[in-house]
Amino acid sequence: MNKRFMTLIGLVLTLAMLLAACGGGSGSEPTEGADPGEDAAETGDSEAAGEADVILRLAHSGSETHQYHIAAVNFKEEIEEKSNGAIAVEIFSGSVLGSEGEAVEQILDGTLDMTTVSADSSFANTVPEMNVFGIPYLFENLDHVYRTLDGEVGTELLELSDQKGMKALGYWEVGERHVTNDSKEIKTPEDMNGLNIRVQPAPVWEAHMRALGASPTPVAFNELYSALDQGVVDGQENPLNTIYSMKFDEVQKYVSLTAHTYSPAIVVMSERAWEGLTPEQQQLIEEAVEAAKLYQREELAAMNDEILAHFEENGVTVTTDIDFDAFREATKEVRDVLSSQVPAELIEKIENN
Known part of the structure; x- marks a missing residue:
């Protein structure tokens, strides 16, 4: 009887360990077809997150050398510094939390805090006016692009996005196609x-x-x-x-x-995450998104010749x-x-x- 009892205990412990291994993390499995030869990754600093008042989960579909990630990492550094560690960012790259369309759906239902996606791709299913960026040869050059995004038209398109049940924060870059x-x-x-x-x-x-x-x-x-x-x-x-x-x-x-x-990358936050911030924190987020925009533009311009x-x-x-x-x-x-x-x-x- 004791031998049977010990065997049963061993089986129970083994099952418990298996369940623990399967139950951790974000609750989403990596999406098939993420960056080849490179695991989709979370770059959040667990120590910093543990000390923060607010932890924002930011997901995107690119690799860790993609435009999205270049801006996202800079945003993370900016906001954690500007908030003195009160706001932490965990970045999930390589579609680990889902495709761009799924990320937008998660923003709308409040299960994801932030994402950056191509404005004229699946995002345009939610905000049809973003299809304007799919018109061939609409822009003369990058200066024309930036005047548009940083001016009245860019603001109007962000406001249209706000009306769909999310908070649109600004534009990062995907680039000329x-x-x-x-x-x-x-x-x-x-x-x-x-x-x-x-x-x-x-x-x-x-x-x-x-x-x-x-x-x-x-x-x-x-x-x-x-x-x-x-x-x-x-x-x-x-x-x-x-x-x-x-x-x-x-x-x-x-x-x-x-x-x-030219495709802009729109940066959006769920209404739930945005409304959970104080006005001061909201301002810091907007400033950090803007700083990451300028940093990314400069970095990408410098990289083109090397690429x-x-x-x-x-x-x-x-x-x-x-x-x-x-x-x-x-x-x-x-x-x-x-x-x-x-x-x-x-x-x-x-x-x-």
């Missing part, structure tokens, strides 16, 4: 003909690729590396830092600097002689797809900014 593929150089719209290109899940992107003769295929960002590697899609379009940080150059041998659109050099050193063909006039002409009707979602006045404001 370029086309990559694994079969040929892209110099003219005709070169896009027949290519199967991954697009963000929004009608404007599907219309954009069809206008160029390509076949648009929506693929979740955290599944994109695998889709490229396995030939599910021939190519994709993203900013240089995204291509580099997510290692797409390992499975794409042609990068064409088409600069066809292009890295591509060329690793056998990637970088094409710069793009027929921009031909691309503009081929895609000029894409904005018509957005007529029911993006007011004509908004487009006009941006063009005249």
Whole structure:
């Protein structure tokens, strides 16, 4: 009897340890297809968090060298310093808490404190006006982009986001988007003909690729590396830092600097988290988001030449002689797809900014 009793005790203890191992952490399992060869990570300082009055969980879909993470880490440093440790930030990268669309849903239902996502991707399903950033060649250059985001139009779009049940804090950067593929150089719209290109899940992107003769295929960002590697899609379009940080150059041998659109990363907080802060803490959060914006812009600008050099050193063909006039002409009707979602006045404001 004692032997049977001891065996039973051993089984109970083993089961308890297994349950403990499965029950810790955030309650969400890592999303398949996060940054290849790199575990999705939480960079929160547990010691700092333990001493803080407020702990904010910030999730994003990028790797630890992605634009999102560059800004998020700077934001964490800024707010923890400005608040003298009263506010701590735990960062979850690589879609460990879900895709961008899932992160937005979690913000809306209050189960996630903060996220930063591409404004013109799945976020535009909640705030349709953000589709404006999917209009090809709407901006003349980065100075035009920054005047828009930092001015009246940018503020109006943040206010529209506030009306959807969240607190919009500002814009970080995803960047100017370029086309990559694994079969040929892209110099003219005709070169896009027949290519199967991954697009963000929004009608404007599907219309954009069809206008160029390509076949648009929506693929979740955290599944994109695998889709490229396995030939599910021939190519994709993203900013240089995204291509580099997510290692797409390992499975794409042609990068064409088409600069066809610019994507801002909107920074949002759940209403529950925002309303749980004092007015003084809210101001510190806004200041830290702004500081991270400026820091990230400077960092990304400095990195571009290094990234292009890295591509060329690793056998990637970088094409710069793009027929921009031909691309503009081929895609000029894409904005018509957005007529029911993006007011004509908004487009006009941006063009005249």
